[in-house]
Structure formats: C-alpha cells, structure tokens
Amino acid sequence: MDKTIEKQLMIDAAKVRIGIIEGIHEAKAGHPGGSLSCADLLTYLYTHRINVDPQNPDDPNRDRLVMSKGHGAPALYAALALRGFFPMEEMKTLRKIGSRLQGHPDIKTPGVDMSTGSLGQGISAACGMALSAKVSCDPYKVYAVLGDGEIQEGEVWEAAMFASHYQLDNLVAIIDNNGLQIDGKVSEVMSPYPIDEKFEAFGWHVININGHDFGEMEKAFNEAETVIQKPTVIVMRSTKGKGVSYMENVVDWHGKAPNDEQYETAISELKAYLAELEK
Amino acid sequence: MENKATREGYGEGLCALAEVRPDLMVLDADLAAATKTSIFKKKYPEKHFDCGIAEANMMGVAAGIATTGKLVFASSFAMFAAGRAFEIIRNSICYPNLNVKIGATHAGISVGEDGATHQCNEDIALMRAIPNMTVINPADYVEAKAAVLAMADYEGPTYMRFGRLAVPIYNDESTYKFEVGKGITIKDGKDVTIFATGLMVAEAMEAANALHEQGIDARIINIHTIKPIDRDIIVKAAKETGKIITVEEHSVIGGLGSAVGDVVLEECPVPVIKLGIKDVFGHSGPAKDLLKEYGLCAENIVAVTKATLGK
Numbered sequence A: 001m002d003k004t005i006e007k008q009l010m011i012d013a014a015k016v017r018i019g020i021i022e023g024i025h026e027a028k029a030g031h032p033g034g035s036l037s038c039a040d041l042l043t044y045l046y047t048h049r050i051n052v053d054p055q056n057p058d059d060p061n062r063d064r065l066v067m068s069k070g071h072g073a074p075a076l077y078a079a080l081a082l083r084g085f086f087p088m089e090e091m092k093t094l095r096k097i098g099s100r101l102q103g104h105p106d107i108k109t110p111g112v113d114m115s116t117g118s119l120g121q122g123i124s125a126a127c128g129m130a131l132s133a134k135v136s137c138d139p140y141k142v143y144a145v146l147g148d149g150e151i152q153e154g155e156v157w158e159a160a161m162f163a164s165h166y167q168l169d170n171l172v173a174i175i176d177n178n179g180l181q182i183d184g185k186v187s188e189v190m191s192p193y194p195i196d197e198k199f200e201a202f203g204w205h206v207i208n209i210n211g212h213d214f215g216e217m218e219k220a221f222n223e224a225e226t227v228i229q230k231p232t233v234i235v236m237r238s239t240k241g242k243g244v245s246y247m248e249n250v251v252d253w254h255g256k257a258p259n260d261e262q263y264e265t266a267i268s269e270l271k272a273y274l275a276e277l278e279k
Numbered sequence B: 001m002e003n004k005a006t007r008e009g010y011g012e013g014l015c016a017l018a019e020v021r022p023d024l025m026v027l028d029a030d031l032a033a034a035t036k037t038s039i040f041k042k043k044y045p046e047k048h049f050d051c052g053i054a055e056a057n058m059m060g061v062a063a064g065i066a067t068t069g070k071l072v073f074a075s076s077f078a079m080f081a082a083g084r085a086f087e088i089i090r091n092s093i094c095y096p097n098l099n100v101k102i103g104a105t106h107a108g109i110s111v112g113e114d115g116a117t118h119q120c121n122e123d124i125a126l127m128r129a130i131p132n133m134t135v136i137n138p139a140d141y142v143e144a145k146a147a148v149l150a151m152a153d154y155e156g157p158t159y160m161r162f163g164r165l166a167v168p169i170y171n172d173e174s175t176y177k178f179e180v181g182k183g184i185t186i187k188d189g190k191d192v193t194i195f196a197t198g199l200m201v202a203e204a205m206e207a208a209n210a211l212h213e214q215g216i217d218a219r220i221i222n223i224h225t226i227k228p229i230d231r232d233i234i235v236k237a238a239k240e241t242g243k244i245i246t247v248e249e250h251s252v253i254g255g256l257g258s259a260v261g262d263v264v265l266e267e268c269p270v271p272v273i274k275l276g277i278k279d280v281f282g283h284s285g286p287a288k289d290l291l292k293e294y295g296l297c298a299e300n301i302v303a304v305t306k307a308t309l310g311k
Helices: A003-027 A032-037 A039-049 A070-083 A088-093 A122-135 A154-165 A186-190 A195-201 A214-226 A260-278 B006-020 B037-043 B055-067 B078-084 B086-094 B109-114 B123-128 B141-153 B200-213 B231-241 B256-267 B287-293 B298-309
Strands: A064-066 A142-147 A171-177 A205-210 A232-237 B003-005 B025-028 B048-050 B072-077 B100-105 B134-136 B158-161 B166-168 B184-187 B192-196 B218-222 B225-227 B244-251 B272-277
Touching: A003 A032, A003 A039, A003 A070, A003 A088, A003 A214, A003 A260, A032 A039, A032 A070, A039 A070, A039 A142, A039 A214, A064 A122, A070 A088, A070 A142, A122 A142, A122 A154, A122 A171, A122 B055, A122 B086, A154 B055, A195 A205, A195 A232, A205 A214, A214 A232, B003 B006, B006 B037, B006 B100, B006 B141, B025 B037, B025 B055, B037 B048, B055 B072, B055 B078, B055 B086, B055 B100, B072 B078, B078 B086, B078 B100, B078 B123, B078 B158, B086 B100, B100 B141, B109 B287, B123 B134, B123 B158, B123 B225, B123 B244, B123 B256, B141 B158, B184 B200, B192 B200, B192 B231, B192 B256, B192 B298, B200 B218, B200 B244, B200 B298, B218 B231, B225 B256, B231 B244, B231 B256, B244 B256, B244 B298, B256 B272, B272 B298
Parallel strands: A064 A142, A142 A171, A171 A232, A205 A232, B025 B048, B025 B072, B072 B100, B100 B158, B134 B158, B192 B218, B192 B244, B244 B272
Antiparallel strands: B003 B166, B134 B225, B184 B218
C-alpha cells in the first residue's frame, strides 16, 4: 500500500476513534472495546472499499454493510460520519433521546443498511441481501462484520451453510477477532477456535489478517474480489480497545463508558497521536 | 361443500401473486411439500429457495431480501416460524419494519397425529405482541388464497396462519374480496355474537344453524385479521348483542379472545366467553377427534352459547 494512502487511513482511523470515545463518554454508556478493535476496518471500508453515496444513501445499487456485531455501533457511526453521512459532531448525541444514533444500529439512520444488535442475526440478513443481488444480477457487494464471541450463536453457522450453499461470492464476512467477550476471553468462555478452519469446512474462502494493518486489509479485500462461487471470510486478529492505552486487551472495557478523568486521558492520547500523524 | 386445507390456498395464492409481483421470492425450511410452497416451486423453481432446517437464518435472510425492495415470503410450520424464530422476527423483521410475509402452516391442535411438539397454539399471541406486525388467519381455501394475493400491495411485516386440515370452502372464489383488517359478518343476529377465526369459522356457522333451530339468533363474525383488529365491528356487536363468544384454534391466552376482549374492555364492557385451548398442551390423535376433545366444534359452541344466554 502506498505510504501516503496508509498515513491518511491512520489519520482517518484516529478521527473515528476520537468520535467513538466522545460519543460513548457523552452517552455515559456503550461499548468502547469492540468499537475500537474494528475502527481501522470500518475506516478502510468506508473510505476505500464500499461504494456508497452519502447524498443518496438509499441508492439500490450501493454496496451494503451489515454491522452484525451491533454493539460496535459507535465505530459504524463514526465511520459513516467520516464518509459524510452526518456530521462527526452528531456522535455526541449517541444513545440520547431523540438521537438518530441509537444504542445499536437502526436501519432508519442514513447509511445504516440493517438494524442489528441481537448477535448472530446480521449475517443472515447479509446473506439475504447477497442472494437478492444474485437473483436480479445486481453488481453490488455485501459486507458483514461479526464479533468473535458472536460466532458462538448457532444462527451464524446456519448462515455460513446458506452462504456457501448458494455460492454467495458477493458476500464478505469479517470476523473481528479481538479475543475478548463480556465474561472474559473467548477461548475460556466458549472457544470458537479454530475460526478459519471452521469456515473452511463450511465451504468459505478464508483469509487471515492483522486487523490493524491497512496493507494486509487491502490485499485481503482484493483477494476476496477474485473468489468465485464461494463467500469469503476475513478472520481479522485485532486488539480490543485499540488506540487507548488503558483499554487495550482489558475485558472490563467491553461495555462501559470512561469517566471524565478517563475520557481526558483517552482523548489526549488519541489527539496527540493524530497530531503526530498530521505533522 | 368441498373440503380443502388453507395451506393449499397459500401455495396457490403464491402462484397467483407471482403473476402480479414478478419480484416475489419464496423461502422454505425443508417443508415445501407440507407448507405447499411446493406448488409454487413447481411453477417458479428459480424463485423458490430452500433454507434447510434453519428457521432462524431463514427469517434473517428474508429480512435481508426485503431491504433490497423485493417481496418475500418465508414459510415453515407455525411452531418453528413464530416459535423458534420469534426473536429474529422481532429484531430483524419487525423492528426495521421490513416487508416480509411469513407463511406459517400447520397451526393449532388440528395438526393432529404429530402431537404437542408440533401443535402450535401460541403463535397468534406471540406475533400480535410485536410492534409493526399484522396477523392474518384465513378461514377457508378461498380466503387464504385471496389473503396471499392481497399482499401484492400490503406493505409491512405480516404473519399469515394456515391449517393442515382440509376444511369446508364456504366462500365463492369468483366474488370474494380480501380486505386486511376488516371483519366479515357472515350472519347477522341479535341475541349474541360469535367471533371466530381460521378453521373455527365453519364450526361457528354450523353452530349458528343449530342455535337458530333452537330459537337463538346468533351473529357470526369472521375475524381473519387479528391485528390490526376491526374495532368497529366488535364495538357494534357488543352494543347490539350484549354478549360475546370467541372461538379460535389457539390458546385462550393472547389470541382472538384476548384481542376482542381488549377492545370490549376499553369501549363497551360486556361478558366475553373465550373458547380455545385452555392453557394446556395437546397430544397425538386424529385432528377432528382432537378438535372435539378440546371443545373446538359446533356442538360445544352451541352448548357454551346456550349456557352463556342461560338457556
């Protein structure tokens, strides 16, 4: 990947992370850990991969993204704001009465392609979108972002069977493998490993990447474009809480908001990092 | 009268619907032969998609299809559609208010020999509790077919309930028009109103004849749409006949009786006697014997009506 492009992605991802932290702090509730772990992915997808037009969010030919791990809503909203669907300032209305930014994604929000939040369901909807595109020969692609804990849901494997059976090569699922869920390590709560081999056995094309390396991300999505008659899954090793030192790999930060002091620390870290990049 | 199951009307209705809605897609969960989507599959194999024995995923797939603007039906037995897939229907279909139609067959005790695991008497209660959902329970083959066809231009999540058992066709296909949300007065009467839905409508009609012979003038109303329910026809009946009996092949908790009762309680309180499955599980046996055993037959409607009127 070109160094200038990569640097711009890092700058954009830092802005997304600031949006996430500001939104969750303002709301006094939300899920920072799993939002920060997929912030790089969503930044990349909405700036480099997904064909959407903020001026025409319901364009029938647009690519779709289903945030199957719906609790990562702050990351989705911040990425949509970055892409121009609404002002980044609106992140401060997150989870408040009257806000378009509901606690979990709501299809009525501009840019949000599916209501999600109850784990395991988004991937099925993504399969339906991809099948519909096949039936009417529409060229759009469907992306679904899942958590590694989420794939403990049986419905995910029903959908995995379905996508492979109907050869949905217009579908790319990304597993945000940050290794932690509410009750602890996914390996200890209920191990989904080996994730890649499981999807392979279900008939998917599997790619393993580092979820914080934009170069690897680009290669993986390019590779997915070349796969025919099979859905692709990108198993993305990531760090929960990525970008905020005290949140990284700490299970406690799955679903709580930083207090004022913690917020100041997080924001100054992210802003210092952003300033360094923008030098 | 010819007998035919309402599920046959579902299959035939889908074929008729495909002619006016070429974007129609039909999903099933390995039950096409039983739900009668097989009739549609034979005619439109490229529009029929088997999802395997995976109802949760099927409902989610239907939701995804609906977001792209196509008309989609998802089919299974009532037990697995409304029961197993309840939460997907709530969160992935009704919350985003997507235009998914659910064709649920083999509802109620008249499933018969398969027994309690397959006799779903709770689906109306489950489905009508969800915001945005419409609940339709056709009474005969003609009404079932017409109801499906009416979905061509009826937007929004809709649960359609069909039966396994062949029941009398009393409507005339050439003249019948289905209107969502409109109760149908089959027979006027002044002494009592019997509200029936689904397979119980034919039983209520038979009961009305017997009651007439015994000097009781019963009004018979078919409520094919349980949600949104026809409030006007209920209030009018409460005011004019003073006593109400509801008959359904469903639990007395949360079904037609509860829906009618809610309206009566708010607008014109009169006694409402609910005939249905009385908070118990069913068991195996021939459908008609089971319906008798659980009191869902013309004889029992007559007996309950007479008792209600003190005659």
